[in-house]
Amino acid sequence: MASDTGSNFIRTRIDSELADGRVQQVVTRFPPEPNGWPHIGHAKSICLNFGLAASYGGRCHLRFDDTNPEGESEEFAQALANDVRWLGFDWGDHKYYASDYYEQLYVWAESLIERGLAYVDESSEEQIRAHRGTVTEAGTPTPFRDRSPADSLDRFRRMRAGEFDDGAMVLRAKIDLTSNNMKMRDPLMYRIKKQSHYRTGDAWGIYPFYDYAHCLSDALEGITYSLCTLEFENNRELYDWYVQHVDTGADPAPQQIEFARLALTHTVTSKRKLKQLVLEGHVSGWDDPRMPTLAGLRRRGVRPEAVRELCDRVGVARANSTLDPALFDQIIREDLDAEAPRVMAVLDPLPMVVENWDADVDWIDAPLWPSEFGLEGERPIPFAKNLFIERADFKVKPAKGFKRLAPGRSVRLLNGYVVTYTGHEVDADGNVTQVRVSHDPKTRGGDARSKVSGSIHWVARDTSMEATVRVYDRLFAAAAPGLEQDFLLDLNPASLKTLTARIEPALSFAEGGSHWQFIRAGYFFADVQDSEPGKPVFNQVVSLKDSWKKQETLVQARKAANAPGKVGDKPDPLHPKRAKALRDLGIDEDTARVLTDDPAHDAVFVAVVAKHAQPESVAKFLVNEVIPAAEQAVKLDVAPGIAALLAMVDSGKLTTKLARKVLAEVLTGGDPVAIAKRDGLTVVSDSGELLAIATKAVADHPEEAQKFRDGNGRMMGFFVGKVMKATGGKADGKAAKQAVEAALGTWQDQMVQILNESKASDNK
Ligand code: ATP
Numbered sequence: 001m002a003s004d005t006g007s008n009f010i011r012t013r014i015d016s017e018l019a020d021g022r023v024q025q026v027v028t029r030f031p032p033e034p035n036g037w038p039h040i041g042h043a044k045s046i047c048l049n050f051g052l053a054a055s056y057g058g059r060c061h062l063r064f065d066d067t068n069p070e071g072e073s074e075e076f077a078q079a080l081a082n083d084v085r086w087l088g089f090d091w092g093d094h095k096y097y098a099s100d101y102y103e104q105l106y107v108w109a110e111s112l113i114e115r116g117l118a119y120v121d122e123s124s125e126e127q128i129r130a131h132r133g134t135v136t137e138a139g140t141p142t143p144f145r146d147r148s149p150a151d152s153l154d155r156f157r158r159m160r161a162g163e164f165d166d167g168a169m170v171l172r173a174k175i176d177l178t179s180n181n182m183k184m185r186d187p188l189m190y191r192i193k194k195q196s197h198y199r200t201g202d203a204w205g206i207y208p209f210y211d212y213a214h215c216l217s218d219a220l221e222g223i224t225y226s227l228c229t230l231e232f233e234n235n236r237e238l239y240d241w242y243v244q245h246v247d248t249g250a251d252p253a254p255q256q257i258e259f260a261r262l263a264l265t266h267t268v269t270s271k272r273k274l275k276q277l278v279l280e281g282h283v284s285g286w287d288d289p290r291m292p293t294l295a296g297l298r299r300r301g302v303r304p305e306a307v308r309e310l311c312d313r314v315g316v317a318r319a320n321s322t323l324d325p326a327l328f329d330q331i332i333r334e335d336l337d338a339e340a341p342r343v344m345a346v347l348d349p350l351p352m353v354v355e356n357w358d359a360d361v362d363w364i365d366a367p368l369w370p371s372e373f374g375l376e377g378e379r380p381i382p383f384a385k386n387l388f389i390e391r392a393d394f395k396v397k398p399a400k401g402f403k404r405l406a407p408g409r410s411v412r413l414l415n416g417y418v419v420t421y422t423g424h425e426v427d428a429d430g431n432v433t434q435v436r437v438s439h440d441p442k443t444r445g446g447d448a449r450s451k452v453s454g455s456i457h458w459v460a461r462d463t464s465m466e467a468t469v470r471v472y473d474r475l476f477a478a479a480a481p482g483l484e485q486d487f488l489l490d491l492n493p494a495s496l497k498t499l500t501a502r503i504e505p506a507l508s509f510a511e512g513g514s515h516w517q518f519i520r521a522g523y524f525f526a527d528v529q530d531s532e533p534g535k536p537v538f539n540q541v542v543s544l545k546d547s548w549k550k551q552e553t554l555v556q557a558r559k560a561a562n563a564p565g566k567v568g569d570k571p572d573p574l575h576p577k578r579a580k581a582l583r584d585l586g587i588d589e590d591t592a593r594v595l596t597d598d599p600a601h602d603a604v605f606v607a608v609v610a611k612h613a614q615p616e617s618v619a620k621f622l623v624n625e626v627i628p629a630a631e632q633a634v635k636l637d638v639a640p641g642i643a644a645l646l647a648m649v650d651s652g653k654l655t656t657k658l659a660r661k662v663l664a665e666v667l668t669g670g671d672p673v674a675i676a677k678r679d680g681l682t683v684v685s686d687s688g689e690l691l692a693i694a695t696k697a698v699a700d701h702p703e704e705a706q707k708f709r710d711g712n713g714r715m716m717g718f719f720v721g722k723v724m725k726a727t728g729g730k731a732d733g734k735a736a737k738q739a740v741e742a743a744l745g746t747w748q749d750q751m752v753q754i755l756n757e758s759k760a761s762d763n764k
């Protein structure tokens with residue numbers, strides 16, 4: 001799976017170690033502790049470890065780091081394995097459990113004791129802490145530090161045999177009580193814990209600590225790069241010490257490399273807190289669609305593609321930062337754009353009567369996709385005298401800027417007719433209960449000859465259906481939950497709204513697991529658990545626009561990923577005049593600011609525009625792709641290369657993703673055309689070739705093809721994935737989709753057929 005292929009400090013290091021022969025094969029691992037469900041932060045680690053290994057033709061192990069019996073379970077291990085697979089990664093035969101290494105770790109511990117490198121300490125926890133000293137004061141030995149190896153060995157064996165109580169003593173490495181690094185001041189290796197383990201049962205009454213177990217598990221498995229989050233930076237010295245002092249035979253020795261955690265505002269990712277939300281019933285479970293768990297995201301309707309894209313775009317950095325979820329929302333929208341057919345649903349229905357409509361139901365063919373997609377498929381929508389529109393789309397006294405229906409105005413009913421206000425009714429409390437309009441028969445299908453205030457969606461009253469729709473908002477109202485008060489007090493009381501919406505007929509066939517865009521409302525997903533045949537329940541995946549003011553743009557996010565900073569604040573441009581000049585070229589505020597803040601980049605911009613006369617596209621490309629990929633300011637002499645690269649992207653010869661692969665070389669003076677040719681990177685958009693590939697994929701997977709024909713929209717992604725795989729990810733997405741549709745016959749056609757049949761039976 002092509003994840004993490006851009007340049008970053010880890011890749012730079014791997015490249016050089018592969019080049020000088022220290023490492024022959026890249027072996028990584030994803031090491032979750034099975035004590036909770038994986039969340040979006042884990043996804044970052046999964047994509048990085050699996051993606052990195054795959055991109056170097058190496059391998060990545062799935063290792064359950066289960067060295068603490070408390071709270072660990074097979075249920076969690078299963079959930080973790082499931083989610084890794086869902087994200088699109090595969091560990092092959094390399095699934096391991098640290099608990100399988102207990103015996104080996106124990107034998108190694110004995111050998112450290114025998115060599116005088118570890119000792120059993122009977123001091124209490126407090127005594128050990130007191131003797132360890134402080135950052136400014138060296139530690140001092142406890143009375144047990146100099147006991148003989150034979151004495152320690154005897155006690156360690158009796159610890160294992162269960163002769164002592166919890167906390168009576170511990171095994172410590174004998175390293176250096178004066179080290180500047182507190183972790184090196186005789187760290188703990190083993191503790192007594194008489195607790196059953198979900199895999200080893202009561203076989204062990206002592207358990208190793210993370211620092212001792214993790215590095216040696218890496219060594220045992222032949223891991224070359226042990227990637228972990230930044231808070232382990234100080235543990236690296238200890239990691240290396242154990243690897244050096246235990247004869248594991250690992251060659252090369254595994255190395256720990258730290259990277260920044262993925263964190264989002266308005267989100268908690270601590271497993272303890274997530275568990276509390278579940279156990280106390282603040283959410284419906286680990287897979288509640290508001291949860292940042294992968295199970296929650298999946299249930300909401302986020303596709304693994306979007307999660308991988310987020311991890312890719314955030315990149316790998318060495319400075320911690322916190323992203324605004326608005327960035328993730330935007331990625332989800334981009335991902336679903338070509339996945340979700342357009343349909344109409346009215347979430348908060350207000351009755352509308354078309355007074356001059358005397359005809360029967362008028363079935364209008366409406367496209368399922370925006371015309372520019374070039375995708376076929378339409379469904380009939382019924383227009384009739386009685387309709388529903390969105391309550392918010394009619395205002396008796398419209399505020400300034402309101403562009404929808406109001407007294408004296410006309411609006412276009414999307415794909416239907418232009419209607420003009422004629423009257424409305426209110427109840428005793430003044431609430432509008434009905435709007436009356438007249439329609440213009442010449443405007444069928446949404447033709448816009450008449451002047452209108454705007455376009456709104458609608459459904460017919462008698463031929464629409466009720467459906468439960470859940471609209472989600474952020475689970476936490478505070479940007480940093482728990483910072484100022486108990487995190488539970490920061491919960492957003494309005495994070496879930498359950499509505500009874502009215503949906504158009506085509507949607508009644510929506511199968512659990514299908515994605516839809518409800519026009520003007522958002523992307524929705526038919527819930528896999530709660531939908532029944534003919535009775536779908538929809539979850540809002542994401543709204544169409546961000547309703548949260550403090551939006552962080554991608555530009556800021558990428559800057560933040562490269563340099564620590566606050567989220568959400570918008571600094572002023574350093575060169576306001578120049579920034580304004582760029583804005584006058586149609587470039588947005590953030591892009592203009594980032595580009596002009598560094599005159600070197602501004603100069604590259606001017607040079608590239610001279611070759612490639614599209615300032616907007618140049619600016620975006622520089623700010624979103626080139627500058628983040630460069631380690632220093634981009635130099636003027638690479639401008640021709642960037643212009644050539646951008647020309648390839650804009651003409652569709654190279655996807656942005658592929659362009660990222662070429663970028664590092666272009667930044668050091670490479671010619672993009674030659675590089676793309678050398679690496680065989682240009683996009684496959686030849687429809688004949690793609691059709692042949694798609695046809696073969698269909699022939700190879702008859703069961704999936706049948707599911708698709710039976711209306712399972714998810715199978716589309718399956719086949720497009722096959723085409724992508726067969727072309728090594730180089731197929732143009734839209735062309736691939738068209739090829740698959742041609743190979744299968746479209747399911748939209750099927751749906752229209754079913755609808756026509758039901759229409760025919762209605763008319764009887
Ligand atoms: P918690 O502290 O909430 O219990 P954890 O980090 O201890 O989480 P593990 O199961 O030990 O959870 O993590 C498995 C792997 O995922 C580790 O390598 C860890 O570094 C990585 N990881 C966990 N959270 C994040 C995050 N937010 N961003 C990136 N990687 C993460």
Ligand code: MG
Nearest residue numbers: 032033065210
């Ligand atoms: Mg951990």
